[in-house]
Amino acid sequence: MPYDIEAMNNNTPILTIKNVVKHFDISGGLLDQLKLKNGRIVREKTTVKAVNDVSLTINKGETLSVVGESGCGKSTLARVVMGLYPPNAGEIYYKGDRIDHLTHKEMLPFRKKMQMIFQDPYASLNPRKTVKQTLEEPLRFHNPKMSRTAIHDKIISVMKQVGVDPAWSSRYPHEFSGGQRQRISIARALILDPDLIVADEPVSALDVSIQAQILNLLMDAGRERGLTYLFITHDLSVVEHISSRVAVMYLGTLCELAKTEDLFATPAHPYTRALLSAIPRVGETKPKNIKLKGEVPTPVNLPTGCVFHGRCVYANERCINEVPKRTLLDNGTLVACHAVEENRDMD
Amino acid sequence: MSHLLEVQDLKVKFALRFGDLTAIDGISFTLDKGERLGIVGESGAGKSVTGFAIINLLSKPGFIAEGKVLFKGQDLSTLPGREMRKIRGNRISMIFQDPMMTLNPVFTIGTQMVETLKAHRNITTQEAEKIALEKLRKVHIPSPEKRLAQYPHEFSGGMRQRIIIAISLLNDPAIIIADEPTTALDVTIQAEIMDLLQELCQEEEMGLILITHDLGVVSQVTEKIAVMYAGKIIETGDTQTVVTDPSHPYTRGLIKSLPGALKTGEKLYQIPGMMPNLTAIPPGCAFNPRCNLKDEICLKEVPLLKRTEKGIMAACHMI
Ligand SMILES: Nc1ncnc2c1ncn2[C@@H]1O[C@H](COP(=O)(O)OP(=O)(O)OP(=O)(O)O)[C@@H](O)[C@H]1O
Numbered sequence: 001m002p003y004d005i006e007a008m009n010n011n012t013p014i015l016t017i018k019n020v021v022k023h024f025d026i027s028g029g030l031l032d033q034l035k036l037k038n039g040r041i042v043r044e045k046t047t048v049k050a051v052n053d054v055s056l057t058i059n060k061g062e063t064l065s066v067v068g069e070s071g072c073g074k075s076t077l078a079r080v081v082m083g084l085y086p087p088n089a090g091e092i093y094y095k096g097d098r099i100d101h102l103t104h105k106e107m108l109p110f111r112k113k114m115q116m117i118f119q120d121p122y123a124s125l126n127p128r129k130t131v132k133q134t135l136e137e138p139l140r141f142h143n144p145k146m147s148r149t150a151i152h153d154k155i156i157s158v159m160k161q162v163g164v165d166p167a168w169s170s171r172y173p174h175e176f177s178g179g180q181r182q183r184i185s186i187a188r189a190l191i192l193d194p195d196l197i198v199a200d201e202p203v204s205a206l207d208v209s210i211q212a213q214i215l216n217l218l219m220d221a222g223r224e225r226g227l228t229y230l231f232i233t234h235d236l237s238v239v240e241h242i243s244s245r246v247a248v249m250y251l252g253t254l255c256e257l258a259k260t261e262d263l264f265a266t267p268a269h270p271y272t273r274a275l276l277s278a279i280p281r282v283g284e285t286k287p288k289n290i291k292l293k294g295e296v297p298t299p300v301n302l303p304t305g306c307v308f309h310g311r312c313v314y315a316n317e318r319c320i321n322e323v324p325k326r327t328l329l330d331n332g333t334l335v336a337c338h339a340v341e342e343n344r345d346m347d
Numbered sequence: 348m349s350h351l352l353e354v355q356d357l358k359v360k361f362a363l364r365f366g367d368l369t370a371i372d373g374i375s376f377t378l379d380k381g382e383r384l385g386i387v388g389e390s391g392a393g394k395s396v397t398g399f400a401i402i403n404l405l406s407k408p409g410f411i412a413e414g415k416v417l418f419k420g421q422d423l424s425t426l427p428g429r430e431m432r433k434i435r436g437n438r439i440s441m442i443f444q445d446p447m448m449t450l451n452p453v454f455t456i457g458t459q460m461v462e463t464l465k466a467h468r469n470i471t472t473q474e475a476e477k478i479a480l481e482k483l484r485k486v487h488i489p490s491p492e493k494r495l496a497q498y499p500h501e502f503s504g505g506m507r508q509r510i511i512i513a514i515s516l517l518n519d520p521a522i523i524i525a526d527e528p529t530t531a532l533d534v535t536i537q538a539e540i541m542d543l544l545q546e547l548c549q550e551e552e553m554g555l556i557l558i559t560h561d562l563g564v565v566s567q568v569t570e571k572i573a574v575m576y577a578g579k580i581i582e583t584g585d586t587q588t589v590v591t592d593p594s595h596p597y598t599r600g601l602i603k604s605l606p607g608a609l610k611t612g613e614k615l616y617q618i619p620g621m622m623p624n625l626t627a628i629p630p631g632c633a634f635n636p637r638c639n640l641k642d643e644i645c646l647k648e649v650p651l652l653k654r655t656e657k658g659i660m661a662a663c664h665m666i
């Protein structure tokens with residue numbers, strides 16, 4: 001996942017996410033929806049507003065990371081991209097073809113080109129299948145004419161690439177450690193020679209000493225195969241290391257989209273600033289003093305105006321009433337904040 | 348000169364079908380009033396088991412096989428259950444990663460705090476409520492009077508963790524053991540909680556044992572560190588010395604493998620292999636299959652903790 005200038009220049013978006021909205025209805029049955037209000041029984045639906053009007057494009061060969069705290073909608077966005085959830089509104093394009101709301105069959109050719117890696121390698125591998133069976137299945141499914149030997153060779157080469165001894169191909173997932181299982185999930189994602197990999201917290205469940213191994217593997221595979229990554233994580237030091245661009249999310253909303261160097265050198269959005277200043281680093285001797293107020297609201301009752309206003313020290317009347325639009329800064333950063341747009345004093 | 352807490356040669360085993368499994372293999376450390384100790388290491392290294400062993404709350408097949416846990420000179424490892432319960436949650440409190448391990452979803456915060464207090468002291472509900480309010484204020488919960496009547500699900504993750512801290516403070520403990528207290532939280536909330544824990548240690552002269560896998564957090568919050576590997580402490584001493592100038596090859600590898608020091612996209616340093624399963628610890632130094640400095644002796648003899656020139660302790664034949 002190098003910062004590939006070439007890829008940034010030719011600017012062919014491999015993936016376009018346009019005004020995507022995803023809400024979940026969690027009201028339960030009719031009885032759960034009935035509430036007593038002012039002495040009258042009313043029916044009330046509860047919706048989780050997980051992703052609200054998010055737009056971004058990913059160019060060929062780049063690694064775009066999505067960061068934000070737990071529950072801010074990162075995984076939901078990833079699943080909408082993969083066609084696992086239909087969006088309530090908005091569109092997803094893969095190399096110009098619209099792919100949201102496709103039938104299972106229509107989605108097949110895209111499935112092959114877009115693969116996903118999950119946080120929990122325990123849950124994402126079928127415990128009853130050997131490594132060989134796990135890797136064989138997608139190959140046979142998408143390439144029915146492929147010969148036995150070709151399949152065998154492909155499995156061996158991918159296992160070697162991810163650093164799992166091919167001699168272990170008849171073992172089951174429980175016989176492997178967490179790090180090895182994540183290698184096998186990566187092998188499964190690579191075996192169809194995809195163009196785009198959506199990786200949802202692929203190293204978060206792993207120990208520090210294993211994280212470095214897996215990140216190196218992903219970066220190497222990216223370089224060798226010219227992969228594009230949509231990388232989801234809450235770990236900012238990982239983000240800084242692997243991404244070409246970063247999207248910061250808060251309560252389902254995109255706050256800032258910037259080149260990695262710019263984001264870390266000159267974060268624009270107040271939430272990005274708070275996040276970056278809070279990264280604990282080795283060698284520091286005091287917890288950071290974060291200038292944030294209030295509590296994180298739930299995505300069920302979204303705040304009016306800017307979703308961050310309750311915690312933002314720069315918030316004013318306008319922030320409470322009006323949703324900030326995206327502003328384009330000189331360095332290409334996109335930021336949704338009234339204070340930045342108005343040049344309010346922020347020091 | 349006696350310490351607030353002194354763990355001596357602690358060995359914890361789990362009685363399993365095929366025999367006893369040694370999870371903690373002879374660890375020793377001390378904690379003084381107001382001191383903050385960080386325990387780090389990878390998953391399965393024995394951090395949580397150490398915490399549970401101190402408060403004598405090991406789950407079923409686990410037991411303390413050898414060693415002592417001296418709290419103000421009294422050995423907790425042999426204390427009868429009833430007396431241990433008095434110490435637990437009263438003199439030594441534990442905070443877990445998952446707040447719902449402590450909070451009961453069907454009772455209000457107020458009820459839970461009052462009941463906890465009444466279990467340990469002979470006081471009225473009114474008196475208990477007063478103490479509960481004072482502790483909620485101490486952890487910076489806004490309008491605590493209103494909050495007492497609310498249920499756990501009405502709080503955000505960060506606030507819930509602060510309420511847990513308030514509960515753990517109810518009986519003015521001498522020591523708090525916090526096991527990954529912020530792993531589920533955003534870095535901005537994590538920073539607030541860590542700041543709070545540090546403030547409490549200073550103001551109340553409380554001892555803190557912070558269990559975490561995050562070396563950055565340990566660096567910010569603690570003054571003493573113990574690095575665990577496969578059930579043993581392999582390096583311990585002044586936190587800043589250990590994290591900025593580590594001695595043991597494992598600690599050195601860990602610090603080196605952190606992203607952040609390198610340029611974007613550069614290959615990260617990686618320690619080969621993984622921590623051995625406790626059933627298959629290699630002879631000699633447990634780190635030897637992953638170590639690039641190993642020698643003959645590392646395959647035969649278990650290295651013991653020795654004081655180094657830097658004034659810290661490390662268990663490695665090559666130091
Ligand atoms: N009830 C149990 N029965 C058998 N073995 C156990 C039991 N509980 C813990 N162990 C073993 O003891 C060792 C230490 O576990 P412990 O939970 O202390 O690790 P840890 O360092 O806290 O790891 P993590 O970072 O994953 O929380 C592990 O090998 C674990 O499998």
Ligand SMILES: Nc1ncnc2c1ncn2[C@@H]1O[C@H](COP(=O)(O)OP(=O)(O)O)[C@@H](O)[C@H]1O
Nearest residue numbers: 024048050069070071072073074075076077299
């Ligand atoms: N299938 C679902 N049903 C109901 N709510 C959901 C579902 N999936 C996610 N959510 C909710 O949507 C919000 C965003 O979740 P998610 O995308 O998983 O966050 P992240 O990956 O950023 O941690 C959360 O409030 C979560 O509880």
Ligand code: SF4
Nearest residue numbers: 306309312319337338
């Ligand atoms: S729009 Fe207003 S509330 Fe939102 S981040 Fe900007 S200044 Fe803060």
Ligand code: SF4
Nearest residue numbers: 632635638645663664
């Ligand atoms: S004792 Fe030997 S194997 Fe163990 S860490 Fe030291 S040099 Fe490496």
Ligand SMILES: [Mg+2]
Nearest residue numbers: 071074075201
């Ligand atoms: Mg997620």
Ligand SMILES: [Mg+2]
Nearest residue numbers: 394395396526
């Ligand atoms: Mg643990």
